[in-house]
Amino acid sequence: MRTIQVEQITEAVAQMCKEAAYYLPEDVYQALKKGRETEESPVGRDVLDQIIKNAEIAKAEDRPICQDTGMTIVFLEVGQDLHIEGGSLNDAINAGVAKGYTEGYLRKSVVAEPLFDRKNTQNNTPAIIYTQMVPGDKLKIEIEPKGFGSENKSDIKMLVPADGVEGVKKAVMDIILHASCNPCPPMVVGVGIGGTMDKAAYYSKRALLRPLTVRNEHPKYAQLEKDLLDMINKTGIGPQLGGTTSALAVNIEWGPTHIAGLPVAVTICCHATRHSKRVL
Amino acid sequence: MAEKIRITTPLTEEASRKLKAGDSVLISGVIYSARDAAHKVMTEALARGEKLPIDWHNQIVYYLGPTPAKPGNPIGSCGPTTAGRMDAYTPTMLEQGIKGMIGKGSREPEVIESMKKNGATYFAAVGGAAAFISKSVKKYEVIAYPELGPEALAALTVEDFPAIVVIDSEGNNFYEIGQKPYRRL
Numbered sequence: 001m002r003t004i005q006v007e008q009i010t011e012a013v014a015q016m017c018k019e020a021a022y023y024l025p026e027d028v029y030q031a032l033k034k035g036r037e038t039e040e041s042p043v044g045r046d047v048l049d050q051i052i053k054n055a056e057i058a059k060a061e062d063r064p065i066c067q068d069t070g071m072t073i074v075f076l077e078v079g080q081d082l083h084i085e086g087g088s089l090n091d092a093i094n095a096g097v098a099k100g101y102t103e104g105y106l107r108k109s110v111v112a113e114p115l116f117d118r119k120n121t122q123n124n125t126p127a128i129i130y131t132q133m134v135p136g137d138k139l140k141i142e143i144e145p146k147g148f149g150s151e152n153k154s155d156i157k158m159l160v161p162a163d164g165v166e167g168v169k170k171a172v173m174d175i176i177l178h179a180s181c182n183p184c185p186p187m188v189v190g191v192g193i194g195g196t197m198d199k200a201a202y203y204s205k206r207a208l209l210r211p212l213t214v215r216n217e218h219p220k221y222a223q224l225e226k227d228l229l230d231m232i233n234k235t236g237i238g239p240q241l242g243g244t245t246s247a248l249a250v251n252i253e254w255g256p257t258h259i260a261g262l263p264v265a266v267t268i269c270c271h272a273t274r275h276s277k278r279v280l
Numbered sequence: 281m282a283e284k285i286r287i288t289t290p291l292t293e294e295a296s297r298k299l300k301a302g303d304s305v306l307i308s309g310v311i312y313s314a315r316d317a318a319h320k321v322m323t324e325a326l327a328r329g330e331k332l333p334i335d336w337h338n339q340i341v342y343y344l345g346p347t348p349a350k351p352g353n354p355i356g357s358c359g360p361t362t363a364g365r366m367d368a369y370t371p372t373m374l375e376q377g378i379k380g381m382i383g384k385g386s387r388e389p390e391v392i393e394s395m396k397k398n399g400a401t402y403f404a405a406v407g408g409a410a411a412f413i414s415k416s417v418k419k420y421e422v423i424a425y426p427e428l429g430p431e432a433l434a435a436l437t438v439e440d441f442p443a444i445v446v447i448d449s450e451g452n453n454f455y456e457i458g459q460k461p462y463r464r465l
Contacts, residue, residue, distance in 0.1 A: 047406050054412035063411040064347045064357040105356055107347040107430050120429050149362045181455050182385035184407030234464040240407055242458025272408045
């Protein structure tokens with residue numbers, strides 16, 4: 001049995017929140033540069049130039065890439081042989097989010113209650129925390145700050161088995177076409193297929209953590225990722241004001257489902273597809 | 281890219297009506313930031329017959345909720361937020377004399393009709409280019425509703441703030457015009 005103190009977790013999360021806000025992952029940066037080379041629209045090229053320059057300024061000056069520094073989504077893998085000492089794991093994570101967002105001059109964008117009062121909690125907590133128990137004695141923490149310009153365009157469709165691959169393609173494209181210029185394209189599209197309604201949405205969020213250069217291990221899903229990316233780049237949406245670079249990647253995650261169902265969830269992320277990872 | 285058009289605030293109806301969808305502009309002068317909560321508070325105040333904290337005549341509103349400024353900087357990162365969320369309030373606000381709006385994303389037909397009537401222009405700034413855009417902001421001053429935090433009503437002094445006319449005062453929409461040549465589905 002290995003022991004770690006909650007303070008270590010809090011400190012790691014605080015640092016990760018800042019890193020994720022300031023430093024665009026290298027694979028996303030490279031995908032933007034590649035998009036700039038092939039973009040056909042002159043306005044689209046101007047937009048991509050601004051986006052690339054923005055990532056460079058943010059990195060050089062430790063400034064948030066986007067003013068929407070997001071609601072913090074945390075994916076935990078907790079080794080079952082790990083003992084966490086000194087307090088509650090969730091409290092430690094939330095303390096880290098509060099610390100990181102305050103120290104890092106990040107925008108606090110969370111309201112405590114969604115409908116009537118909508119009062120800002122002033123420290124960006126609570127985070128959305130997904131916890132999974134795994135073998136071993138390590139704690140893996142992945143952070144995905146999610147902006148809501150793109151989150152508001154995310155959606156889910158409960159298909160039936162007869163809808164098949166074509167149904168999945170249509171569902172994804174309907175969501176993308178409805179989102180159009182709004183989610184700050186070029187987008188990164190996370191697709192979750194299978195599970196239940198909520199699990200499909202979870203898969204679609206997890207899919208955004210995978211590097212854009214890595215395709216699904218299952219060849220048929222990898223092909224579907226390529227087909228969907230190709231279709232999205234033919235919509236004309238482009239980098240916000242029209243063009244050929246509408247999305248940088250489509251990442252699919254899938255899981256077992258019920259004999260009667262075929263849930264498809266799409267989490268749309270903007271070009272600032274931010275995340276950071278640490279293993280304690 | 282065609283040459284960028286320099287505009288200074290206040291933006292008169294005449295100047296606004298000259299701008300065409302697809303024009304690239306650089307804005308200088310004072311613009312005012314307001315987003316969801318500020319719009320809600322202002323339209324509620326108008327409904328009660330109260331005066332607003334500023335005179336919106338010939339002004340530009342920027343849909344923005346910036347990150348806090350680091351010491352030594354006038355403002356944090358400050359890219360545009362989704363304009364469509366303001367659509368429910370926009371016709372009322374345009375009646376107050378606003379001639380320019382800066383945001384990102386599409387607008388409802390009612391908003392476009394009100395823009396035509398009032399001679400207003402909708403500009404897009406690049407969504408997410410918030411660190412880059414912050415370079416053009418020289419001063420940030422909260423004018424009203426400080427309790428709204430990042431949603432407070434504030435005055436920004438800007439120099440060469442980069443934007444593109446997406447919907448002009450005749451209702452031409454560059455989101456549609458710009459996408460068409462590249463749609464191959």
